[in-house]
Amino acid sequence: MNEAHPPAPAHHGTARRLLLGPGWIRAAWMFALFALIGMGLVLGLRAIAGWHPVFDNSIVVLVSLLVTGPVGFLAGIGCFDYWVYYALGFPTRPEDHSGHGARTWKDYFRVNTDHKVIGVQYLTTTMVFFLIGGLLAILVRAELARPGIQFFDTQTYNGLFSVHASLMIFLFIIPAFAGLANFVVPLMLGAGDMAFPRLNALSFWLLPIAGIMMVASFLVPGGAFACGWTGYVPLCSTHQPLGAVFFNQAVQWAGASSIMTALNFLVTIITMRAPGMTFWRLPLLVWANFTTSLLVVIATPFIAGSQFFSMFDHVMHTAFFQTAQGGYPLGYQHIFWFYSHPAVYIMMLPGFGIMSEVISTFSRKPIFGYRLMALSLMAIVVLGFSVWAHHMFVSGMASWLRVPMMITTLLIAVPTGIKIFSWLATMWEGKLHFNTPMLFALGFLSMFVIGGLSGVMLGAVPVDIHMNQTYFVVAHIHYVLFGGSVFTIFAGIYYWFPKMTGKMYDEKLGKLHFWLTFVGFNLTFFPMHILGTEGMPRRVADYAPKFADLNMFISLASFGLGASTLVFLYNMITSWRSGEIAPSNPWHAMTLEWQVSSPPPIFNFDEIPQVVGSPYGYGIPGAKHAILAPSKEGQEVGVT
């Protein structure tokens, strides 16, 4: 029997196992049970305390459906099994690792401790939310195509763009990077898995809860949260229907997922590097996820705090932000932006890491200025915590704070610029291959520069005074988040597709996807700069007639951009099912993940690799990043 592939666990198939064993059926009834327990707790406490009406809609729904119910779901699907058995002193399930890894498609729909499975779970789930968020954007653009109100009442419309942004930020960009990193980082480190595989599985399963909660807010009486993803109080605390609480709580679940994953990455990167892999021999993707994880663990608790305060004001009538009782609305903004500014770096730094891998590999050259590249990631982390109030230049905060915040905001352009110039220098005199990942990298370089420059403009306080809350900001956001982050996510998905699936994607379709996206993206978002400077505010369902032509143009372009995603989906699905078999190293790259099969063996490496050099040793004959034992799997099957 091949030791690398332990036998699959025997399925008893009895009704008892289906009902009581970890899985979807148990998750369903445990969700209901825990929701009822939560409801009982609230009603009981309110009855005892004599608070009337005992059945207060908002607190009951919050506690039962949004807090205890999801805990039941997580318990039912099996996230806590091992820990509960261990804590209660029962014999834990035998650790033969038979549950680890994926042999059939069903393994992707259960709690799985294999980082490669979790990575794919993350990517497919986030892709679903990308599509939903994108659809919401298309609906927004349909309404904005002509002046006047055509399709949606204002409550629904305001909900469309609010949920669009929340999904894209919390359920797509942040976790998609986490998913790619989940798959790739342990392999790049020469490790068998992440430091905490069960925590890793729990981190994933928190995500669908958060996403469903955000989408479900549309179904709640009163409609979805309609105050923008920024949730400014008091509009979003005491002037919103119940849907706002769905947002407050969904952010908590997504935030918990993010923090757990970041913790996992930090411990893995610090303690599980293969022998010989010093920090200065780490691939830049690992550096990027290391620095991002620092941002996540430090900053995310702040958004949790801001959402708790807002939610408590709404549901429990506290007065954190109620001025009549001494509350301070600007306090929300400071706490919120203290996370949400580092959040944009959380949404970009992993992308920078992907860019370093892709550009270096497809230029056949070492990354230019490796150490300064790593140090500028650290500089962005440190500086990133000092700029938050540039979102508040016209907020009415202490006016003296604007100039220091402007200075730090402008300064952060320097390490970012260093990275752009270093990537250009990496390409210079290389041997460039324009496969799809590289096309998206080139698209990123140009689009992110535009977005970065509009960001520098906004960093200048007088400019921001004019541009704040206009479509200029919407343009800036999308140039850095779509032209920036999303392009790098596509680059990463195409780059590691062969490694994750064992198949090659269709290169012609990939190129088509790139060009449709690149053109559609620019036609959609560039004109928004002009709309903004000319005076069109953001988050509006209607606008002055002089903006009509540009809005119609943008809406039509956006439909084309939306359609380009279909090419991507078609390519991914058909290639995964019946694409050309992928070799272990189709891109002739040097990092460790490419030195094992595609897909990798279930436990990654038969023996721990010995790292002897830089991961970017291109151009030096015989340069090696690591020495690996020959694969036992390969030997047994007779493949050399």
Next chain:
Amino acid sequence: MRKGQILAVLGIAVVAGGIATAVAVVPTWLPVQASREAGRIDFTIWFTIVISIVIFAVVAAVMIYSIYRFRAPQADDWSEGPPVHGSTGLEIVWTVIPLLIVTSIAIVSAIVLSRNGSAGNNPLQVDVTAVQYSWSFTYPDAHGLTSSVLRLPKDRSVVLTISTKDVIHSFWVPEFGQKQDAVPGLHTHVHITPDRLGSYPVICVELCGLGHSVMRSTAIVMTPAAFDKWIKQQTAAITSPSASASGAAVFTNNGCGACHTLVAAKATGKIGPDLDKLKAYAQQAGQPLDQFISESITDPNKYIQPGYPKSVMPGTFGASLSKAQLDALVQYLIDSAKG
């Protein structure tokens, strides 16, 4: 880098920069400047745009040159390029130059910010009140005269003190450049020196609820003589003993014209029903006219005129108007409604 390469890159940069400049110059990017502050803000905007065009042109040129010149000879030729790991000199250059550039932006901005914030001696004081979903402007130096339209004299320094009764709003006139949020519990300030006659939109630019996109008013810059005349006329109307005349003042004071049309008040708002048609509306609703008008003011959601949105008219007038003010307003509307 050889000389030929530098020349080629520079050439492409000039072309790319030219295209970017055309994009910056040909479309109309900015509204007409109607205040001194807008003039300084626009200068800062152009300063940063020029810098941006230069940087973009350099990046684009290096990329385009690389794509053409350094393409791998064949798609399946994976041979490696030269083992260039870095160049400290180059790294110093592209750290120091951006540092100098952003420093210059900071200095220009700080100077503009300081000049735009100094109101000088004896500015005109106007209090701006934002509510869901209308603006009202009070002139404390004119017996508390309140208007739904912001009238300002040309070439005089104005300080707006902004407040709100409900959620965060934001006051902006694109042609004036200056913008400031209205925050519950705070009085925020913004300084404007209008220097061009004309009529400009006042826009709310912080999402404030369902009526956010229609929360608009107008800023009218008048000659100082016309402004003084207007102040005198309005003050006389406020202090008039005639109910109809003081009802007219209540109408203007509370921003009704922002959403409603009423020829007698020169109001042209299109968001809510046309008040000239009040008699017809009352008949449609089957109510006596004075009761219909009174209820429509104090409890707007009770009867919604078909074709108009619910929950946009503030429901606070029942509380904020005294009985005398409400009666005067109802009388004024009965007298003024044309149809």
